Amino acid sequence: MSLYDDIIGQKRQIEQLERARRGGRVAHAYLFFGPAGVGKERVALAFAKALNCESEENAPCGECQSCEKIKKRVHPDVRLVASEQELLDRGLIEPEKGVRPSAQIKNAQLQELSDLFRHRPYLGRWKVVVVIDADLMNANSQNRFLKTLEEPSADSAIILVTAHPEALLPTVRSRCQALAFGPLSTDLVSEFLKQEHALDEERARVLAAMAQGSLQRADAIAKGDVLEERDGLVAGFSRALGGDLADVLALAEEYSKGRDQAQDALNLLEIWCRDLLFCKLGVSAKLLVNQDRREMVADQAAGFSSRRLLAWIESIRRTRDGFWVNANPKMALESLLLGMRTY
Numbered sequence: 001m002s003l004y005d006d007i008i009g010q011k012r013q014i015e016q017l018e019r020a021r022r023g024g025r026v027a028h029a030y031l032f033f034g035p036a037g038v039g040k041e042r043v044a045l046a047f048a049k050a051l052n053c054e055s056e057e058n059a060p061c062g063e064c065q066s067c068e069k070i071k072k073r074v075h076p077d078v079r080l081v082a083s084e085q086e087l088l089d090r091g092l093i094e095p096e097k098g099v100r101p102s103a104q105i106k107n108a109q110l111q112e113l114s115d116l117f118r119h120r121p122y123l124g125r126w127k128v129v130v131v132i133d134a135d136l137m138n139a140n141s142q143n144r145f146l147k148t149l150e151e152p153s154a155d156s157a158i159i160l161v162t163a164h165p166e167a168l169l170p171t172v173r174s175r176c177q178a179l180a181f182g183p184l185s186t187d188l189v190s191e192f193l194k195q196e197h198a199l200d201e202e203r204a205r206v207l208a209a210m211a212q213g214s215l216q217r218a219d220a221i222a223k224g225d226v227l228e229e230r231d232g233l234v235a236g237f238s239r240a241l242g243g244d245l246a247d248v249l250a251l252a253e254e255y256s257k258g259r260d261q262a263q264d265a266l267n268l269l270e271i272w273c274r275d276l277l278f279c280k281l282g283v284s285a286k287l288l289v290n291q292d293r294r295e296m297v298a299d300q301a302a303g304f305s306s307r308r309l310l311a312w313i314e315s316i317r318r319t320r321d322g323f324w325v326n327a328n329p330k331m332a333l334e335s336l337l338l339g340m341r342t343y
């Protein structure tokens with residue numbers, strides 16, 4: 001058993017990294033990108049362990065001194081870089097009185113790395129830097145970082161982890177070997193929910209489908225009252241479709257308190273509309289996500305054409321993708337809902 005066996009999914013990416021490691025072809029810089037909560041960081045840390053593991057055939061073993069030190073974040077050659085806010089959220093640093101933690105990765109943090117790269121590894125064979133949410137480096141920091149990427153030392157590997165590779169400078173991206181991490185299958189997520197949250201089969205499947213391939217989202221969903229939230233959203237949505245303008249504005253207002261909230265709401269809405277479409281097309285009820293609301297789905301689906309439902313799903317997706325460039329979730333939701341009323 002190696003630590004890789006504990007990672008859910010992403011076997012192809014792990015194999016690719018392992019082939020490079022065993023073949024002596026480890027890249028100086030990697031870009032692990034893909035949606036949040038699919039295992040990018042876990043794979044990055046396991047790979048850092050594998051590069052320095054004392055076990056020949058079982059790396060990363062998770063048990064040797066090197067693996068232990070990396071796990072405890074005390075290995076001198078392996079660094080985890082993240083914003084202060086992130087480090088604080090994980091309990092890796094103490095809050096400082098009167099100082100607001102930075103949501104960005106600071107230049108000073110990157111400065112420390114250049115020292116690391118100047119020396120040979122102290123303990124292990126490889127110096128490894130894992131940058132969590134690398135998109136939190138601003139352009140200035142990225143330019144500094146570029147220097148490190150341009151002058152790699154033979155025994156160092158940098159792994160940039162991000163859900164938003166588009167926020168990185170093309171010059172940074174082009175110097176990294178990119179590795180895409182896709183969403184996990186509903187089966188894997190459902191298994192995870194059953195084991196970690198002791199859910200029964202039906203609930204696990206509903207929540208897994210809602211999590212859309214992300215363990216992080218599945219975790220959050222399992223802890224919250226997502227089914228109740230969905231019911232509230234669907235009720236508000238029905239009002240907004242059939243009622244007057246005030247209902248539209250109220251719904252947009254309610255779900256636009258933050259970008260994440262708006263995004264979550266759109267995810268739920270997309271899944272709901274997809275179920276309506278499936279129902280309309282006569283797809284087996286077993287394939288619906290909202291299993292627990294089958295009758296309601298059938299009722300609503302009867303009122304709309306499949307063409308209209310398809311157009312809705314398209315526009316929900318477009319709105320959600322636009323959140324990263326659109327500064328105002330409330331306006332985006334309003335115009336989405338107004339559009340849905342007319343076609």
Ligand SMILES: [Zn+2]
Nearest residue numbers: 053061064067
């Ligand atoms: Zn080990």
